[in-house]
Amino acid sequence: MTSSSAASRKALSKIASNRLQKELVEWQVNPPVGFKHKVTDNLQRWVIEVNGAPGTLYANETYQLQVDFPEHYPMEAPQVIFLPPAPLHPHIYSNGHICLDILYDSWSPAMTVSSVCISILSMLSSSTVKQRPEDNDRYVKNCRNGRSPKETRWWFHDDKV
Amino acid sequence: MDFGEDRDSSVDFDGDSDNDIDFEDADVGFDTQDKDIKPRKKAFEVDFHVHSPQDIQGQQDKQVEEVSNILGQPLEATAILLRYSRWNKERLIEQYMEKQDEVLDKAGLGQDVARPPRLQVINGFMCDICCDDSRGMQTFAMKCNHRFCVDCYRQYLVQKIKDEGEAARIRCPGEGCNQIVDSKSVALLLSTDLMNSCRYQELLTRTYVDDKDNLKWCPAPNCVYAVDCGVKQKDLHRIVPTVHCDCGHNFCFGCTLLDHQPTPCPLVRRWLKKCEDDSETANWISANTKECPRCRSTIEKNGGCNHMTCRKCKHEFCWMCMGVWSEHGTSWYNCNRYEEKSGHDARDAQAKSRASLERYLHYYNRYANHEQSAKLDKDIYLKTEKKMTQLQSSSGMSWIEVQFLDNASQALQQCRQTLKWTYAFAYYLARNNLTEIFEDNQKDLEMAVENLSEMFEKSTDQLAALKVEMMDKTTYCTKRRIILLDDTAENLKNGNWKFNVELV
Numbered sequence: 151m152t153s154s155s156a157a158s159r160k161a162l163s164k165i166a167s168n169r170l171q172k173e174l175v176e177w178q179v180n181p182p183v184g185f186k187h188k189v190t191d192n193l194q195r196w197v198i199e200v201n202g203a204p205g206t207l208y209a210n211e212t213y214q215l216q217v218d219f220p221e222h223y224p225m226e227a228p229q230v231i232f233l234p235p236a237p238l239h240p241h242i243y244s245n246g247h248i249c250l251d252i253l254y255d256s257w258s259p260a261m262t263v264s265s266v267c268i269s270i271l272s273m274l275s276s277s278t279v280k281q282r283p284e285d286n287d288r289y290v291k292n293c294r295n296g297r298s299p300k301e302t303r304w305w306f307h308d309d310k311v
Numbered sequence: 312m313d314f315g316e317d318r319d320s321s322v323d324f325d326g327d328s329d330n331d332i333d334f335e336d337a338d339v340g341f342d343t344q345d346k347d348i349k350p351r352k353k354a355f356e357v358d359f360h361v362h363s364p365q366d367i368q369g370q371q372d373k374q375v376e377e378v379s380n381i382l383g384q385p386l387e388a389t390a391i392l393l394r395y396s397r398w399n400k401e402r403l404i405e406q407y408m409e410k411q412d413e414v415l416d417k418a419g420l421g422q423d424v425a426r427p428p429r430l431q432v433i434n435g436f437m438c439d440i441c442c443d444d445s446r447g448m449q450t451f452a453m454k455c456n457h458r459f460c461v462d463c464y465r466q467y468l469v470q471k472i473k474d475e476g477e478a479a480r481i482r483c484p485g486e487g488c489n490q491i492v493d494s495k496s497v498a499l500l501l502s503t504d505l506m507n508s509c510r511y512q513e514l515l516t517r518t519y520v521d522d523k524d525n526l527k528w529c530p531a532p533n534c535v536y537a538v539d540c541g542v543k544q545k546d547l548h549r550i551v552p553t554v555h556c557d558c559g560h561n562f563c564f565g566c567t568l569l570d571h572q573p574t575p576c577p578l579v580r581r582w583l584k585k586c587e588d589d590s591e592t593a594n595w596i597s598a599n600t601k602e603c604p605r606c607r608s609t610i611e612k613n614g615g616c617n618h619m620t621c622r623k624c625k626h627e628f629c630w631m632c633m634g635v636w637s638e639h640g641t642s643w644y645n646c647n648r649y650e651e652k653s654g655h656d657a658r659d660a661q662a663k664s665r666a667s668l669e670r671y672l673h674y675y676n677r678y679a680n681h682e683q684s685a686k687l688d689k690d691i692y693l694k695t696e697k698k699m700t701q702l703q704s705s706s707g708m709s710w711i712e713v714q715f716l717d718n719a720s721q722a723l724q725q726c727r728q729t730l731k732w733t734y735a736f737a738y739y740l741a742r743n744n745l746t747e748i749f750e751d752n753q754k755d756l757e758m759a760v761e762n763l764s765e766m767f768e769k770s771t772d773q774l775a776a777l778k779v780e781m782m783d784k785t786t787y788c789t790k791r792r793i794i795l796l797d798d799t800a801e802n803l804k805n806g807n808w809k810f811n812v813e814l815v
Contacts, residue, residue: 165440165441168441168442168443169440169441169442172442173442224440225440225463225466225467225470226470258482258484258485258486258487258488259440259459259463259467259484260439260440260457260459260484260485260486261486265486
């Protein structure tokens with residue numbers, strides 16, 4: 151599911167790799183709390199460790215985010231998914247896809263990996279119940295053949311969680 | 312956290328439109344005065360206007376200017392406010408007067424909208440998008456102060472406009488910022504060529520028409536006109552608003568399908584769905600060949616008229632019912648009316664379902680036949696042009712004198728379109744006293760059409776002599792069509808028709 155998508159992806163543009171290098175430096179100086187960037191030599195795919203915030207349903211749990219950057223990042227949003235096992239959450243599908251508007255319609259080129267991470271942690275933290283989205287099975291079935299979440303027409307779940 | 316916009320706010324333009332002033336009803340009082348001067352508007356006709364893209368732009372500009380004067384906001388900001396309020400002027404002004412800051416904020420304007428947009432060079436600036444910090448770089452920010460380099464801003468706009476087709480509601484590229492990029496800023500950032508190539512102005516105009524309930528784009532391919540009509544969605548069960556675009560396309564303002572008078576939109580939807588579902592049987596029905604009822608030789612219908620003459624045995628019969636033609640032309644003509652099966656048969660459930668299929672097929676057959684005939688008539692129409700030139704040279708008639716062929720051909724097309732839909736209409740019609748009149752009208756129109764259609768099969772040398780007759784028949788066809796449409800529309804408006812199904 152995870153390796154095929156990167157192979158077909160175009161190399162980063164000059165702007166994209168400039169910007170990602172700066173982001174990486176910034177991350178090393180000032181990493182967002184609760185996240186750890188797993189060092190690789192691949193600038194186009196980041197794997198980030200997420201620690202559930204203390205006092206929330208996901209305290210003491212660790213998950214992995216995979217962030218793939220498109221050629222025209224940051225004009226285009228990165229593709230962000232959880233690597234298995236994905237946390238049990240009403241907006242996270244069992245295949246790791248995340249229903250979060252800033253990753254799709256509401257993406258802004260001024261956002262960064264760091265700000266996306268903070269949004270995801272905040273989404274996890276505000277959850278009151280550990281369960282899959284209602285339409286999980288149907289959605290996951292539709293996503294076989296390695297379809298990217300960016301090809302989904304999302305309608306966003308309520309904004310309370 | 313916040314995933315979308317706040318739905319609980321008191322500023323809301325998408326809600327009910329009960330406050331709208333109804334302009335249609337406002338001038339009812341003048342009808343009586345005009346009666347003597349111009350002919351009465353027919354029951355099946357609706358008021359409408361066709362607007363060119365320039366008209367639409369002009370209307371837009373006029374409204375923006377008007378509201379701009381009232382609100383004391385510059386034109387660009389007013390345009391954003393109007394688009395935000397979906398061009399509901401009255402509501403906008405009211406809301407703006409009440410809670411100016413909230414309206415400005417929600418429309419993506421914020422305070423201080425008077426400053427014209429400009430590019431700036433700022434010392435020590437680094438663009439948050441491309442991370443470039445070169446000296447002397449041109450930058451841009453709206454009053455939200457989210458500043459980016461010109462290249463990034465430009466690339467962002469082009470992507471929004473070109474790839475996502477946005478125009479009126481492009482937001483600032485800043486994270487979580489709701490500020491709308493106004494047209495003046497877009498013009499500053501993009502070159503004229505770039506703006507033209509990504510059709511920014513067209514997209515802006517498009518939202519104006521899309522936002523207004525009384526405007527619709529003509530659905531004909533490549534047509535640039537929009538039609539203005541006051542008929543509301545909720546009235547579609549009692550009126551069929553056919554409008555005529557300047558490009559020559561006749562369509563229904565309610566559903567934008569091709570003209571389907573006299574059948575109201577809800578029935579059209581049902582009928583088309585039904586025909587789609589029953590297409591297997593319909594396939595069988597629409598087979599193009601039949602056998603001569605007398606000698607059994609195979610006949611393919613290649614003209615629009617139902618009056619068939621077998622080449623082989625010279626037997627004359629009706630293509631629809633395969634009955635003898637001599638019984639059609641004179642006193643009785645039973646080809647348009649489905650004789651309801653007797654109650655005795657219907658008691659048997661099997662017979663009932665067979666009767667219901669048979670009933671559907673009866674109407675579908677005639678519906679499809681007129682559709683097919685209209686196509687065949689059109690082929691003839693293409694040949695008509697040739698005939699007209701021939702006629703000019705053989706009979707010494709002038710170009711204007713042979714136009715009757717063209718008129719006849721067009722009338723035929725229009726009447727067939729109407730006839731076709733009368734069968735869908737009849738399928739859903741429950742029997743009462745009025746249906747007899749309807750069926751008579753239908754029969755009369757059908758006869759008139761077949762008579763006219765038949766004339767097109769005459770050879771060119773005969774046509775010149777038949778000019779007056781053909782013109783008479785054309786006029787008669789058109790008249791029959793108007794009578795039928797007027798009657799059905801009038802009764803539809805008054806709720807006199809009873810249908811087998813709900814009009815929803």
